[in-house]
Amino acid sequence: xxxxxxxxELRTTPPAHAPLIRVERLRKTYKLxxxxxxxxxxxxxxxxSDETVxxxxxxGSGKSTLLHLxxxxxxxxxxxxxxxRCARCGYDMAGLEAPRVCPECxxxxxxxxxxxxxxxxxxxxxxxxxxxxxxxxxxxxxxxFQFYHLLPELTVLQNVTVGAMIRHGLGYASSAADxxxxxxxxxxxxxxxxxxxxxxxxxxxxxxxxxxIARALINKPRLLLADEPTGNLDAETxxxxxxxxxxxxxxxxxxxxxxxxxxxxxxxxxxVVRLHDGVIQGA
Amino acid sequence: xxxxxxxxxxxxxxxxxxxxxxxxxxxxATVLITxxxxxxxxxALLDSGRVLVGDVTITWPAIGFAHYDELVADLEDDxxxxxxxPVIEYFAQIQLPDGRPTEVYLKGVVPDGFDRVxxxxxxxxxxxxxxxxxxxxxxxxIRLLDGNEAVFAEALDxxxxxxxxxxxxxxxxxxxxxxxxxxxxxxxxxxxxYDYLIPYRTLPDGTEExxxxxxxxxxxxxxxxxxxxxxxxxxxxxxxxxxxxxxEFQSGIYEADKNTVLVPFDWLQNILNLGxxxxxxxxxxxxxxxxxxxxxxxxxxxxxGAQVSPARATSVIALARDxxxxxxxxxxxxxxxxxxxxxxxxEIPSPSAIQIATWEDLNRTLVAAVKKETGLVxxxxxxxxxxxxxxxxxxxxxxxxxxxxxxxxxRALGASTxxxxxxxxSYGAAxxxxxxxxGVAASILIxxxxxxxxAWLGSAFGLVIWDPRVYYFxxxxxxxxxxxxxxxxxxxxxxxxxxxxxxxxxxxxxxPVESLRFE
Ligand SMILES: Nc1ncnc2c1ncn2[C@@H]1O[C@H](COP(=O)(O)OP(=O)(O)O)[C@@H](O)[C@H]1O
Ligand SMILES: [Mg+2]
Numbered sequence: 001x002x003x004x005x006x007x008x009e010l011r012t013t014p015p016a017h018a019p020l021i022r023v024e025r026l027r028k029t030y031k032l033x034x035x036x037x038x039x040x041x042x043x044x045x046x047x048x049s050d051e052t053v054x055x056x057x058x059x060g061s062g063k064s065t066l067l068h069l070x071x072x073x074x075x076x077x078x079x080x081x082x083x084x085r086c087a088r089c090g091y092d093m094a095g096l097e098a099p100r101v102c103p104e105c106x107x108x109x110x111x112x113x114x115x116x117x118x119x120x121x122x123x124x125x126x127x128x129x130x131x132x133x134x135x136x137x138x139x140x141x142x143x144x145f146q147f148y149h150l151l152p153e154l155t156v157l158q159n160v161t162v163g164a165m166i167r168h169g170l171g172y173a174s175s176a177a178d179x180x181x182x183x184x185x186x187x188x189x190x191x192x193x194x195x196x197x198x199x200x201x202x203x204x205x206x207x208x209x210x211x212x213i214a215r216a217l218i219n220k221p222r223l224l225l226a227d228e229p230t231g232n233l234d235a236e237t238x239x240x241x242x243x244x245x246x247x248x249x250x251x252x253x254x255x256x257x258x259x260x261x262x263x264x265x266x267x268x269x270x271x272v273v274r275l276h277d278g279v280i281q282g283a
Numbered sequence: 284x285x286x287x288x289x290x291x292x293x294x295x296x297x298x299x300x301x302x303x304x305x306x307x308x309x310x311x312a313t314v315l316i317t318x319x320x321x322x323x324x325x326x327a328l329l330d331s332g333r334v335l336v337g338d339v340t341i342t343w344p345a346i347g348f349a350h351y352d353e354l355v356a357d358l359e360d361d362x363x364x365x366x367x368x369p370v371i372e373y374f375a376q377i378q379l380p381d382g383r384p385t386e387v388y389l390k391g392v393v394p395d396g397f398d399r400v401x402x403x404x405x406x407x408x409x410x411x412x413x414x415x416x417x418x419x420x421x422x423x424x425i426r427l428l429d430g431n432e433a434v435f436a437e438a439l440d441x442x443x444x445x446x447x448x449x450x451x452x453x454x455x456x457x458x459x460x461x462x463x464x465x466x467x468x469x470x471x472x473x474x475x476x477y478d479y480l481i482p483y484r485t486l487p488d489g490t491e492e493x494x495x496x497x498x499x500x501x502x503x504x505x506x507x508x509x510x511x512x513x514x515x516x517x518x519x520x521x522x523x524x525x526x527x528x529x530x531e532f533q534s535g536i537y538e539a540d541k542n543t544v545l546v547p548f549d550w551l552q553n554i555l556n557l558g559x560x561x562x563x564x565x566x567x568x569x570x571x572x573x574x575x576x577x578x579x580x581x582x583x584x585x586x587x588g589a590q591v592s593p594a595r596a597t598s599v600i601a602l603a604r605d606x607x608x609x610x611x612x613x614x615x616x617x618x619x620x621x622x623x624x625x626x627x628x629x630e631i632p633s634p635s636a637i638q639i640a641t642w643e644d645l646n647r648t649l650v651a652a653v654k655k656e657t658g659l660v661x662x663x664x665x666x667x668x669x670x671x672x673x674x675x676x677x678x679x680x681x682x683x684x685x686x687x688x689x690x691x692x693x694r695a696l697g698a699s700t701x702x703x704x705x706x707x708x709s710y711g712a713a714x715x716x717x718x719x720x721x722g723v724a725a726s727i728l729i730x731x732x733x734x735x736x737x738a739w740l741g742s743a744f745g746l747v748i749w750d751p752r753v754y755y756f757x758x759x760x761x762x763x764x765x766x767x768x769x770x771x772x773x774x775x776x777x778x779x780x781x782x783x784x785x786x787x788x789x790x791x792x793x794x795p796v797e798s799l800r801f802e
Contacts, residue, residue, distance in 0.1 A: 065796075073695055074796045131699065138697025149692045149799065153292040163696045165285040172284040215696070 019046035020222060020255050021070060022119040027077045028065050039065050040076070041090070041278030042116075049222075052249065052256040054269035061275045063259040067225045069118065070257060071141045072125050072133045076116040090277050121222070138167040142216025146228040148208040150200040156211050157183055157196040163218040179218065186214035190244055206237035210244060217248065226258045230265055242268055285693070286702065290710045294717075300710070303678040303779065304718035310667040311722025311775040312729070315768060316761075318660045319730045323761035325653045331535030332646035335390070335543070337368075337400045337600035338607070339616050340645065342638040346511050347371065347557050347595035348631045354623050355396075358601045363615045365604050368396030369596035371551045377544065378505040379466055380496045381482040387465060387544045389508070391551030391596075394445045400602045403545070406532045407442040408463050408477065409499045411435040416476055417758045418738070424476040438499040442530035445547045449527060457550040458529035459504065462540040466498060469531065473750065502528040504544075510555045522554050535756070548596075557595040593630075609643040664771075668778045675714075675782025679707060683786045690790050691798025700791040707787035708780060715779025719772045726768070730761050 026043040029036050039062040047053050057063045068074040091104035101107065118125040120140065128136060137143075142163075150159045157180065164179035165172045172179070187193055190210040192203075200208055209229060216224055229245075230238030242265060248254055258265060266272045274281045293300065341354065351369040358367035371391035378384050398404050411432040415422045426435055441447045446455035463469050469477040483491040496502050505525050512519040526546065534540055552558045574581055603612045621634040631637075643650050683690070690703055729736060737759060740746040749759045 068796050068799075071695070073799075074794075134697050134699045134702075136697075137695060143695045145799070149688065149695075151289075151689050151692060153289070153296050158288060162285050162288070162693075165288065166693065166697045166702070168284070170284065 020049040020051075020121055021045075021047040021257070022117075023066075023070065024117045024119075026066070026069060026116045026118065028062070028069060028074070029077050039278060040069075043275070043278070043280050045273060045280050047255060047257055049255055050249070050253050051271065052258065052269045054266040054272045055257065055259045055275055056261060056266055056272060057259075057275035059261070062278060063275055064227050066275065067143075067227050067257065067259055070125075070223075071143055071225045072128065072136045073143075076118070076126060088279070090279050090281075138163070139219055140221050140223060142213075142219070142221040142224045144209070144212050144216050144224065144226040144229045146231040148200070148205070148212045148232075150208055150211055150215075152200055155197050155199060156187065156192060156203070159200065159211055160187060160214045160218050163215050167219050183214065183218055186217055187211070189247070190214060204237075205233050206240060209233065209237075209241055213241070213244065213248075217252075217254075220252070222255055224254050224256045226256065228259055228261070230260070230262055235264070238262065238264065285698070286706045286709050289706050290713050293710055294713055297682070299678055300682055300714055303675045303711075303782070304714045304721075306671050306674045306678075307715050307718030307775050307779050308722040308725065310671045310778070311719045311771050312725045314660070314664045314667055314774075315723060315726035315763065315771045316729055316733075317663060318767050318771070319726065319763045320733065320759060320761040321656055321660065322764065322767070323759070324756075325649070325656055326762075327535075327756050327760035329646060329649050329653055332649050333642045334406055334534040334536070335401050335403060335532075335539060336642050336645055338603040338609075338642050339612050340370075340598050340600045340638075340640050341616065341620060342372070342598040342640070343632045343636075344372070344597055344638070347597040348637075349593040349595050350623070350627055350631060351594075351596040351599050353626075354599050354620070357619050357623055358599065358616075361615065361619055363603055363607055363612065364601045366396070366399035367599055367601035368393055368400050369548065370397070370598040370600055371548060371555065371557060372597045373508060373551065373555060375506050375508045375544070377465075377507070379482070380494050380498075380502055380504075381484040383467075385465065386542070387462075388542045389506075389551060390543060390545050391548040392445075392545055393548045394443060397545075398443075400600055403460075403532060404443060406534055407439060407460065408469075408531050408533050409435055409442075410439040416474075417734070418474040419476050420474070423472070423474060423478075425479060426476075434500055438530050441499070442532075445529055445545070447527040447529045456527060457547040458527040459506075460529050460545040461498065461504070461531045462543045463531045463533045464537065464540040465531075465542070465544060466502075468498065473747075475756075498528045499530045504528060506544075506546075508554060524554060526550075552594060552596070557597075559594045560592045609641040613639060613641050613644075664774065668774060671775075671778045672782040675711065675779050676785055679711065679783045679786035680789075683707065683790045686790075687793065687798045687801040690793055691795045691801065694795035695799065704787040704791035707783050707790060711779045711783025711787070712776060714783075715776035718779065719775030722775060723768050723772050726771075727763055730763050733761055734758050 023043055023045040026040055027038070028040040029038045031037070043062075043066060045053075055063050055066065065074070069076050088107045089102065089105040091102050116126060120136070125133070125136060151162065154162060160183035161176075161179045164175065164183075168175050168179075184193065184196070187196060187210075190213070192207060192210060192214075195203065195207070200211065203211065209232075213224075213229075224245075226245075230241055233241065245256065246268065249256065256269075258269065260266060355367040355369055358364045371389070373389045373391070375387050375389045376384055377387050392403075410426060412424060412426040412435075415424055415427055419427075425431065441455075441458060442460055444455065445458055445460065447458040448455050463477060466482070468480050468482050470480055472478050479497060482494045482496060484494050485491050503525055505523060507521050507523045509519045509521050532540070532545070534543075549558075601616070607615075616639050617634065620637055620639065624631055624634050624637075693703055693706075694700075737747075737749055740748070
C-alpha cells in the first residue's frame with residue numbers, strides 16, 4: 001500500500017500513473033450540538049483506475065462518511081488545524097510543537113493547517129462549487145447503498161432512468177430514448193428485463209439491489225461507491241450481486257470503492273484497506 | 284424532468300396531499316360562490332333601486348317648475364337621452380278601505396311617458412299569468428287561476444291607462460297604482476307570490492267586519508294632500524279626493540313598495556293647483572279698477588294685470604341611452620338645463636339651484652354597498668387563503684418529512700437543492716391548479732343550480748336560507764363574473780404554491796447525508 005501522506009509537498013504535477021482518486025488528509029468532524037465528534041482524522045488513500053478497493057472497518061468507524069465525502073455528497077472539514085494524529089499510525093502528536101516526523105513511525109509529520117483534498121481524475125473535488133458537485137455526482141459517481149434506497153413511487157425502469165433525468169435536466173427529452181435503452185440493457189443484464197414496470201416493493205432484496213446498481217450505472221460513471229452492498233442480503237444473493245459487479249467491471253472497466261464488513265466481499269477486491277480510529281491502516 | 288415525473292407520481296399515489304387539493308378546491312369554491320351570490324344580490328338590489336326613478340331626475344320640490352314640456356322635449360332631442368317625462372312628487376295621507384290611514388309618497392305620472400322612461404308596466408303585479416313564477420311549483424298564485432283572466436287582463440289595461448270604471452258600463456275615472464305593500468292586504472308567501480287577504484274593519488264596539496274589497500277590482504282610497512299655499516301665503520288648505528285603484532306594483536325595494544302611490548299626472552297637477560292658471564298681479568286689490576284702453580269702460584284692474592301662469596311639475600325624469608355613465612348623464616343634463624334656463628330667465632330655478640340627481644345619487648347607500656363588495660370579498664378571500672396556506676403548509680411539511688430519504692437519494696444522484704425544491708413547488712402548483720379548477724367548476728355548477736339546491740335543502744332538511752317572505756327576489760340572484768373566476772383561480776394556485784414554498788425551502792436545505800441516514 002502506498003500512502004499519499006508520505007510525500008505530499010514534493011508532488012506538484014500528477015505522476016504518470018496518477019490514481020483515479022487521490023484522497024489526502026481527509027478530516028471530518030460532526031457536530032452534535034456543541035460537542036464536536038471527530039470521525040475521520042486525516043484519511044489518505046489512492047485508488048487506481050479500474051481498481052476495486054474494499055474498505056473494512058468496525059461499525060461507526062466512518063466508512064460511510066468517507067464514501068460520502070469521496071462521492072461529493074458531503075464536504076470535509078475545511079481547515080486542518082492542530083494536526084494531532086499521525087496519518088499513518090494514528091500517533092497522538094498533541095502538545096508537540098510542529099513535529100517534523102512522527103515520533104512513533106517516523107513518517108514525515110504533515111504540516112499544520114494543511115487542507116484536505118480529494119482529487120478525482122486531476123480535479124480537486126473539495127474545491128468544487130455546489131453546482132459542480134451536483135454535476136460531479138450526476139456524471140462521475142454512482143452510489144449503491146445498503147438499503148437500496150429506491151424511490152417507492154417509481155417503477156423499476158423509472159428508478160433507473162431518474163439518474164439520467166437528473167443529469168440531463170430539461171435536455172432529457174432528447175436523450176430519453178437512449179437512457180431507456182441503456183436502462184433496459186442494464187436491467188436485462190441483471191435478469192430484471194421482465195420487471196421493468198414493477199414497483200420496488202414488489203421485488204426481493206437482491207432484485208432491488210440490482211436495480212440500485214443499474215441506477216448507479218445509468219450515466220456511465222467512472223467510479224462506483226458501494227456502501228455495504230451485500231450487508232442486507234443473504235450470502236447467496238450477496239454472491240450474485242458480487243458476480244454481477246465483477247461482470248460489469250470486466251465489461252465497462254469500473255473503479256470501485258466498496259465499504260463492507262463482509263469478508264467474502266473483501267476477498268474479491270484487488271486491495272483491502274482498513275479504517276480504524278479515523279485513519280486508513282494498511283491491510 | 285424528474286420533477287415532472289415525481290409530481291405526476293405523487294399526484295396519483297399520495298392521499299394526504301389530495302387533502303391540500305380539496306382544501307384549495309373548497310376555498311376557491313367558497314370564495315367564488317360567496318362572491319357570485321353577494322354580487323348577484325347587490326346588483327339585483329341596485330337594479331330594483333333604478334325602478335321608477337329613471338337615470339336622472341331634475342327636481343324643484345313642492346312648488347315645481349314651469350315649461351317642463353320644453354325641458355322634456357330638449358332632453359328627448361338630445362343624443363344621450365332616449366325618453367323623458369314630467370313627474371309631480373308630493374306627500375299625501377291616504378285612507379284605506381278598512382279605515383286605516385297611512386302616509387304615502389305620491390307620484391303624478393303620464394302613463395305612456397313614464398312607462399317609456401321607467402318601464403313601470405313590467406312591475407305591475409296584477410295580471411293574468413300562463414306560467415307560474417319561478418318557485419311557485421304548486422301554482423298557488425291567484426293570478427294563475429281559471430276564471431280570473433278577464434279581471435286581471437282588465438286590471439293590466441287599467442294600469443296602462445291609469446284609469447278605472449267604478450261599475451259596469453260606467454266611464455273610466457283617473458285611478459291610482461299602489462305599491463304592493465301599501466295596503467297590507469298582500470302578503471308575500473314562501474314561494475314569493477302574493478296572497479290576497481280580505482281586510483277587516485274594526486268597529487267602535489271592538490268587533491271586526493270583513494270589507495269585501497279586492498283593490499284592483501273595486502278598491503278605492505281616500506287621499507288628502509296639503510297643496511302649497513296660494514299666493515305665497517302660509518295657510519295651506521287640505522284637499523281630499525277619492526280615487527279608485529287600478530292596480531298595484533312591485534318594484535323590489537320595500538321602501539318604494541310600502542310608500543309609493545302612482546296617480547295620473549293631470550289629476551295631481553290639478554288638485555295641487557300646479558296647472559296653468561290666471562294669476563292676479565301681486566299687490567292688486569280685488570276692487571281696484573282700470574279703464575279699458577279700447578272701449579274706455581271702467582273694468583276690474585285684475586283682468587288687465589292678470590297673467591297666465593304656466594303649468595308646473597316638480598320633476599322631469601329621463602332615461603339615458605345604454606352605456607352612458609352617471610357622470611356623463613349628470614354633466615349632459617346640467618348643460619341641457621342651462622340652455623333651457625337661459626331661454627326663460629327669471630321664470631324657472633337657476634341652473635345652480637336646480638337639483639339634478641342620477642339614479643346612482645339616489646341610491647347612494649346601495650351603490651356604496653356594491654362598491655364595498657369587492658373589499659369585503661377580498662377580506663373573506665384573504666382569511667380563507669391564509670387558512671389554506673397553512674393547511675397546505677402543514678400537509679407539505681408532513682409529506683416532506685415522509686420523503687426525507689427520497690430527497691437524500693435524489694441529491695446523491697446529482698439533484699441540486701433548487702431541483703429538489705422545484706419538485707415540491709411544481710407539485711404544489713399542480714395540486715393548486717387541479718384544486719382551483721375543480722373549485723371553479725364546482726362553483727359554476729352550484730351557482731347555476733343554486734335555486735334547485737336551495738329548494739332541495741328546503742324539502743330535505745327544512746332548511747330555508749333564502750325566504751321570499753323576507754327577500755324580494757324569489758330566486759337567489761347570482762352570477763359568476765368570468766374575471767372574478769379567473770382571479771379566484773389564480774389565487775387558489777398561488778395559495779398552494781405559497782403553502783408549499785416553505786416546506787420546499789426546507790427540503791432544499793436538508794443535508795443529503797442526514798437525509799440518507801433518515802429512517
Ligand atoms: N450527522 C451526524 N452527526 C453526528 N454524528 C454522526 C453523524 N453522522 C455520523 N455520525 C457518527 O459518525 C460516525 C461514523 O459514522 P459512519 O460513517 O456511518 O460509520 P460506518 O459507516 O463506518 O458505520 C458514527 O459514530 C456516527 O455516529
Ligand atoms: Mg455505514
